[in-house]
Amino acid sequence: MSALTRGLTAGAVGTTVLNAVTYADMALRGRSASDTPERTVDALADRLGTEVSGSGDERENRRTALGALSGTATGLLVGVVTSYAHKKGYAVPGVLGGAATGALAMATTDGAMAALGVSDPRDWEASDWVADAVPHLAYGLATHATVQALSPQPGDAVRSPASTGLTFRSFLLGLATGGRTSLGVAGPVLTDARPEGPGVLARLGALGALVTEVVMDKQPSTPSRTEPGPLGGRVAAGGLAGAALAARDGSTPTAPAAAGALGALAGSHAGLAWRMWAGRKGSPFSEDWQAALVEDGVAIALALVACLPGRRGQRTAVVG
Incomplete structure (x- = not known):
């Protein structure tokens, strides 16, 4: 895997985690989403002598999407910078390295806002700093x-190119991830039968995440999966799911990761279409939770079909 691919993958993972922490904070405190990304888009457009096109809801939707995309782009960019720094030997180890990477991302975002006159960090209160730093x-x-x-x-296994079957299974796992994001992790972790596979805590954590998502999916306050933030998280999780299957199989991750991401994109839209169809008047699924349970079953079945083959791993050569 090249440094660029590592960086993009790591940036996608980090962005997904950042979004998850942000949404968790919104759920715990009952606060609304920040409008800073949208105001940053407006300020940048003004600097460029243009404006976001459209009017009414159309313009607001476009501003929201552009704000989310700018955040994703920043996350990917910092991931690539971190990857190349690691490759050149400039990496800071352990937690300090993670803190330095987070500080770089925070400085990039806050610096842009300050330069555009959107917000001045010098005027922030302590609670504002905590909400941004965490x-x-x-x-x-x-x-x-x-x-x-x-x-x-040193000592890593020599990986072979991904087979067509592995790539197809990665796409299926991506479809499942589009329905339930946590299956991207839970599927490979819970079905891994290798002696060196995940431990008990990892399996319990994956199972807990899956159960939590299955419950939260039935809540009316859960945001739409096709909004920019949730959709980006599902696509990133699909890519990670494919990479996880490739790692277990001893294969290169590029094609499986791409197939998983594509599957997650398709699965997200297909799942939403199913829920909308099932919720129409006269449908046999009169309550949304009934359609959600059907989707749970389909997603889990797809994950099992994708993950059970190759669960014991493959033999690979080792290099010194």
Whole structure:
């Protein structure tokens, strides 16, 4: 895997974690989403002598999407910078490295806002700093850890190109991830039968995440999966799911990761279409939770079909 691919993957993981922490904070405190990304888009457009096109809801939707995309782009960029720094030997080890990566992402975002006159960090209160620092710290830890995990080490196995079957199974797992994001992790972890596979705590954590998502999916306050933030998280999780299957199989992750991400994109839209169809008047699924249970079953079945083959891993050569 190239440094660029490692960086993009790590940035996607970190961005997903940052979004998850942000949404958790919104759920716990009952606060609304920040409008800073949208105001940053407006300020940048003004600097460029243009404006976001459209009017009414159309313009607001476009501003929201552009704001989310700018955040994703920043996350990917910092991931790539971190990957190349690690490759050149400039990496800071452990938690300090994660904190440094988070600080870089935070400085990039806040610096842009300050330069555009959107917000002045010097005027922030302590609570504002905490609300900004905690998600970026989570981003940094996740991004740094992913770069380290994906970087080649002495003694690593020589990986073979991914087979067509593995790539197809990665697409199926991506479809499942589009329905339930946590299956991207839970599927490979819970079905891994290798002696060196995940431990009890990892399996319990994956199972807990899956159960939590299955419950939360039935709540009316859960945001739409096709909004920019949730959709980006599902696509990133699909890519990670494919990479996880490839790692277990001893294969290169590029094609499986791409197939998983594509599957997650398709699965997200297909799942939403199913829920909308099932919720129409006269449908046999008169309550949304009934359609959600059907989707649970389909997603889990797809994950099992994708993950059960090859669960004992493959033999690979080892290099010194």
